[in-house]
Structure formats: structure tokens, C-alpha cells
Amino acid sequence: MDKNLKRMATMQRMQVTGLELFYKQGYYNTSIDDILKELSLSKGAFYHHFESKEDFFIQIVENLVVRKMYSMLIEPIEGPDNPLELITNCFENALETAVHNELDFGFVLGNFLNEFNGRNPKIMKHLSDIIKVWEVNLVSSIQRGKFNGYVNRHIDSEGVAVFLMSSYIGIRTFMVENAPSARKYRFMTQIRQYFKSIATKEGAYN
Amino acid sequence: MDKNLKRMATMQRMQVTGLELFYKQGYYNTSIDDILKELSLSKGAFYHHFESKEDFFIQIVENLVVRKMYSMLIEPIEGPDNPLELITNCFENALETAVHNELDFGFVLGNFLNEFNGRNPKIMKHLSDIIKVWEVNLVSSIQRGKFNGYVNRHIDSEGVAVFLMSSYIGIRTFMVENAPSARKYRFMTQIRQYFKSIATKEGAYN
DNA sequence: GAATAAACCGACTAAGTGGTCTGTCGACAA
DNA sequence: TTGTCGACAGACCACTTAGTCGGTTTATTC
Structure with missing residues (x-):
């Protein structure tokens, strides 16, 4: 023991x-x-x-990365509240962590996705699986939002998910480089703008 | 000679x-x-x-990458037309190339940005410079749009630029992995949605 | 056709690389 | 006290890496 x-x-x-x-x-x-x-x-x-460097890395992904991913980007958007609010807050927090803590591993995934893309299919599998979970959760969050009258019914939930994931991956790549705090602020403002355009009138987003 | x-x-x-x-x-x-x-x-x-591997790479960036960047993402958005239309078409084309041609170097930059971030400041400098040019062009394009009555004056041009760049970087990371064509379509639909929300009524975007 | 200089060859070096293997050491069971 | 076993040490191996250097080819110039 x-x-x-x-x-x-x-x-x-x-x-x-x-x-x-x-x-x-x-x-x-x-x-x-x-x-x-x-x-x-x-x-x-x-x-x-x-067993090997690769095995080591996969274990890191399965233990540390997956957990961080859940706690930072998946669990916060679960629940019956307005998903647009939940996602806004979730991104806000995640990016804030990123601003202050260079080593927040909230989205190491973006880096690794890039590094292993087309180079190591085995590792890529593990990474894409995590992304898939994120995607599924985002989609069902948006659909719940439609059902509960927060999100416009004409909107394509999958589309919103893809768009949100892309933007988030992008801003994370982007924030490391220069003036992260200002970029975060600008990014969040535009996310809100976008959300307003897919929200229902009654949903009272922002 | x-x-x-x-x-x-x-x-x-x-x-x-x-x-x-x-x-x-x-x-x-x-x-x-x-x-x-x-x-x-x-x-x-x-x-x-x-001189060295590093020198070699920098020359590649300065010759090939810069040129591709200009021809694919910068020049197409210059001009007096509605910038939202220009950007839409520009992204559409750039992503279409990406779908069909695995080796389009339209946005190698995303990969390299990731790879050199915090690892090789000298190379990073060259890469960020290119990004800066892109950013500046996007910003002035949006501002022209405001001036010409296509884009809502209350919108933060810098914010739009950051948001567009992030999304684009993200979708490129994202498209390589799975169902690129479907993702491209979804992404473009949401970009249009977003653009509608920052366009003026009169500008007649879409 | 000799001279010259750039273009190119490829063996070599020193410093890593992932991975193996033989071994040491201390805890604990008998 | 002895024997066993898991945690760890570190020398070692085969191989790869960026970069060097003395030499050969090739084309041009006079």
C-alpha cells in the first residue's frame, strides 16, 4: 500500500x-x-x-489534460441556465486563468493538436477524442438553450459549436504572443456580440 | 548571371x-x-x-510564407467594396484551398506560431510581424467599412480583427483533423451570422 | 585551354536521442 | 537473518542531429 x-x-x-x-x-x-x-x-x-515516451505522453493526456479540460471547459457549461451566459462565463474564466498563469494547462490541447496533426495518429486519436467530448457538450448545451428559449431555433447548433471551438483555439494561440489581457477583452466583447445575434429576444442575453 | x-x-x-x-x-x-x-x-x-537551419527557415518565412499570406489573406480584402463581403469571400476561398489541397500553405503560420511560441524568440519575431501586418490590414478594412457605411460605427474594429484572426487560426487547426468540408461550411455560416450582427442595416450584407 | 570561382559532394565530429540492462538499495515477510 | 521484490541508478548502445571541411565538378572568362 x-x-x-x-x-x-x-x-x-x-x-x-x-x-x-x-x-x-x-x-x-x-x-x-x-x-x-x-x-x-x-x-x-x-x-x-x-513503457516509452509515447506511452508516457498518452498517460499525461489521459490523466492531466482530460481532467483540466473537464473542469475548465466542460463542467462549467452544464446545467439548465442560459447556455450563452454559461459559455460566456466559462470562456471568461478560462481566458483569465490563461492571462495570469502562463502554465495553466487549460488548453495545451491546441498546441498538441497542432504538433501531432498528421504526424502521430495514435496520439492524435487521444486528442481528438477529448475535442469530440467538448464538441458534443457544446452542441447539447446549445440545443438545451434552444429548447429553453434562450437560443434562436434557426441556428445550427453544430455550427455554433464549431465556431466557438475554433475561436477559442485561435485566441489561445494568439494570446500567448502579445498583450494577452487586451486581446482577451476584445475577444470576449465580440463573443458577446455574436451571442446576441443568435439569442432569442426573450432569452435576455446581456 | x-x-x-x-x-x-x-x-x-x-x-x-x-x-x-x-x-x-x-x-x-x-x-x-x-x-x-x-x-x-x-x-x-x-x-x-x-548559414544554418534557423537561417534557412527564416528565409522560407520571408520568401514563401509572407507571399502566400499576402496573396491569400491580405490583398483580397483590400479595396473599397464592403469589407464584410470581401472578408467572407477571402475566407471562403482560403478555406476551400485548404480543403482540397493538403499542402496549401495559406496558413502554415498557425502551425509555426504554435511550434515556436516561447521557444525561439528570433523566429517568433518574424512570424508575429506577419500577423501584425494581417491585423493592421483587417483593422483598416473594417474602419473603411465603417466610413463607407457598411459596418456599424459602434463596433470595435480592433476587436473584430482579433476575433476574425482567432477564428481563422482555430478553424484551420481544426479542419485538418476531421470532416474539413463540413466544418468549413459550418464555420462560414457562423461568420456570416456574426457579420450580419455588426453590419449596418443599409450596408446590405447578405 | 588554362585559370578561376562558385556549386556541390560526402565523410566526419560532437552532442544528443530513445531505449536497454545490469546492478544497488531499502522495506518487509518468513 | 535471510530472501524477495519493487524503486531507482547510471553506464551503455545504436542511431540521429546540426554543422564542418577538404576535396571535386562545372561553367565561365580571358
Whole structure:
């Protein structure tokens, strides 16, 4: 039991540091030795716990990335309230975290999607699965919104989802670079503008 | 003169193939040997023409990427017509190219932005400069639209630009992965929806 | 046709890379 | 006390990487 705890602790440490470095430097540009140096651990330790670099990365995705994704972008939009409000607040919070915490892993996914696209189908599968969950949740959120009279019935829910995901991925790529706070503000204003155009008159969005 | 022509031809060949591979596999994941094998050229040839891998890449950006960027995303939105129409058509075309031609380099920039972010400031500088040109052109296009009565005066031009750029970067990341044509269609529909909401009544957008 | 210089070749180097393997060490069970 | 086993150490391997360098080819110029 105690042994198992130690095992878990070490693996966790490796994964956390791994994600941090993969995020900052990219997967292909980060060596296992980089991670091990950071932790003062050895090759032996690494390959005792993980099969390969790829296996290691997939475990990071399944443990850390998925969880962050759920807590930051999926759970906050569940519920019977006006989905346009929920999504606005959710993006607002997620982007705020991104502004203040360079290492929020709220959307590492965008980076990795880019890095593995057409290069590593196995890893891509894991990443797309997460995106799919996000998409499904967005779509059903919008549909609930239609049902509850918040969202205009003529609007294509799938379309809204694709559009929202695209914008979010884009702004995240974009915010890292320059004046993140100003860009966040501008982005959110336009999201509200867009939402107004797909809301019902009665729904009272904003 | 002829010598110079040959020099240019070889350099061009290297750059074209280089961009293709860097785009497909990523910069850090593509070796110079990969490129040279493709061209049946030697290390000597490469280092005779370019200082380093980094220098090589920067030249690719300055030659090929900048040009594509201008022809696909900047020039098409210049002109006195309704900028919302111009941008719609521009995105439509750019995304159509993306759907049919896996190697359209219309927005390699998104990939590279991601790959070099926080990793290689020198290269990032070159990439951000291009983005800045795009941004400036979008902003002035929107402002022209306001002036000419196509775009609502209360709208923040900078905001629209940031929002458009984000969405475009996002959809490009997103389209490569799955059902690009359907996603393109959905995306464009929502862009039109958004544009309607920032257009003037008289401007007759759509 | 000799001289010259640019274009190109490819063996080489030093520093990594992912991954293997033999081993050490301490906890714990018998 | 001894034996077992999981956590970890780190030397090592085969291979790849960006970049170097002495040399050869090729084309032009006089």
C-alpha cells in the first residue's frame, strides 16, 4: 500500500513535470533526459514506470489534460441556465486563468493538436477524442438553450459549436504572443456580440 | 548571371521542399537530411547556400510564407467594396484551398506560431510581424467599412480583427483533423451570422 | 585551354536521442 | 537473518542531429 503510494507519487511528479516541459518546449523538442534532470531522477526510474515516451505522453493526456479540460471547459457549461451566459462565463474564466498563469494547462490541447496533426495518429486519436467530448457538450448545451428559449431555433447548433471551438483555439494561440489581457477583452466583447445575434429576444442575453 | 540563376533555382527548390516538410512534420521534427534526401542534394550544397537551419527557415518565412499570406489573406480584402463581403469571400476561398489541397500553405503560420511560441524568440519575431501586418490590414478594412457605411460605427474594429484572426487560426487547426468540408461550411455560416450582427442595416450584407 | 570561382559532394565530429540492462538499495515477510 | 521484490541508478548502445571541411565538378572568362 505504502509502496503503491510511492509509485503513484513518483509517476505523478514525472507527469506534471513532463506536461510542463512538453507544453513549453513541445513534445519532439523535449527529451526524456530534460524531464529527468528537472526531477533528479534517472532513466531507470522512467522506464520502470513507463513503457516509452509515447506511452508516457498518452498517460499525461489521459490523466492531466482530460481532467483540466473537464473542469475548465466542460463542467462549467452544464446545467439548465442560459447556455450563452454559461459559455460566456466559462470562456471568461478560462481566458483569465490563461492571462495570469502562463502554465495553466487549460488548453495545451491546441498546441498538441497542432504538433501531432498528421504526424502521430495514435496520439492524435487521444486528442481528438477529448475535442469530440467538448464538441458534443457544446452542441447539447446549445440545443438545451434552444429548447429553453434562450437560443434562436434557426441556428445550427453544430455550427455554433464549431465556431466557438475554433475561436477559442485561435485566441489561445494568439494570446500567448502579445498583450494577452487586451486581446482577451476584445475577444470576449465580440463573443458577446455574436451571442446576441443568435439569442432569442426573450432569452435576455446581456 | 546564369550562375546566379542556378543559385536561385537551387535555393528555391530547397526552400519549397523545406516548407513542405516543415509544414507536414514540424520544424524540430524535420532534419536537414530529410530535405536533402528528397532533393538528392548534399550537406555541402545546403551549407553553401544557407548559414544554418534557423537561417534557412527564416528565409522560407520571408520568401514563401509572407507571399502566400499576402496573396491569400491580405490583398483580397483590400479595396473599397464592403469589407464584410470581401472578408467572407477571402475566407471562403482560403478555406476551400485548404480543403482540397493538403499542402496549401495559406496558413502554415498557425502551425509555426504554435511550434515556436516561447521557444525561439528570433523566429517568433518574424512570424508575429506577419500577423501584425494581417491585423493592421483587417483593422483598416473594417474602419473603411465603417466610413463607407457598411459596418456599424459602434463596433470595435480592433476587436473584430482579433476575433476574425482567432477564428481563422482555430478553424484551420481544426479542419485538418476531421470532416474539413463540413466544418468549413459550418464555420462560414457562423461568420456570416456574426457579420450580419455588426453590419449596418443599409450596408446590405447578405 | 588554362585559370578561376562558385556549386556541390560526402565523410566526419560532437552532442544528443530513445531505449536497454545490469546492478544497488531499502522495506518487509518468513 | 535471510530472501524477495519493487524503486531507482547510471553506464551503455545504436542511431540521429546540426554543422564542418577538404576535396571535386562545372561553367565561365580571358
